[in-house]
Amino acid sequence: MDSSQVTLRLEKGVTGFRDGSDPPVPATDPRACRVAWYAAARAARGQVEDFTEQEYPQNFHSAAISDREGIHIALFHAHCPLVAFVGGRRYWYTGQFQEPPAWAGVLGDVGFVVLSAARLLSPLVESDTSALSAAEWRQIEHWRPETLGATLFNSWD
Template sequence: MNTADSRVGIRWEPGGTGFRDRTDPPLPRTDPRTCRAAWHAAARVAGGQVEDFTEQEYPQNFHSATINDRDGTHIALFHAHHPLIAFVGDRRYRYSDEFRDAPTWATVLTDAGFAVLSAARLLSPLTESDTSALSAAEWRQIKHWRPETLGATLFNAWD
């Protein structure tokens, strides 16, 4: 995904939804160990403590993690196929409009190679993104689940 400039829409890469056709090559994987290491580094910068890190389980297409610090609880979703991170207000099975802006210490995640997406971007309509790279399998899922936001499409629990 092209996330270098927050003022432009996201250009999707195959697997952004977590789906593919059986005949397509396997989707890339975001290594949970890399995510966990970046999350622990973020906790050190935040002066907080990692409460948990939960690896992706079907049908979710994201890992989730929590840090507690002097400012409260921070929950992040790590996309299972691309180095993307979203912050949310609480733990849920699926997400649609619960996205939040990242805390200031989240720059350590960017330094580790992740794109930390803003709430404004995650809450933007899917129609504002370049979806030309999505596969037929991904479009079938989008038409079935009808997500309204970019975040709900990227971080989903579709089966």
């Protein structure tokens, strides 16, 4: 079965929000993201242009590799080992997700889940959101993201 047809379960904390009484949301170590990105650059026979750590209110790190094909920009989720590829740098993302390049598989080899554009552009209602906290639902109701990608990679405050 095509993995894009499998329902994705969003775990508690994936939006970066929590209730004050909840434990802290998990964190993806920026160093691990950086190491994975350098491995990807080697696989791409390219060069790391930059790696920018997450800054509030964004819940993602961003990075760029240049190779013969051009510039590839990835978002590394700051709370889960998820990666998305986008067409350009923005403050937040809604529909700008792109299919990962062929060499992005190396990110999966080191523990990251590389999400397809089809998955990221799918409606949020097609994902299993049953584990999300009340705080996360308040943010979703306020910001009204239409896609999974806009929910996962957000700049909500």
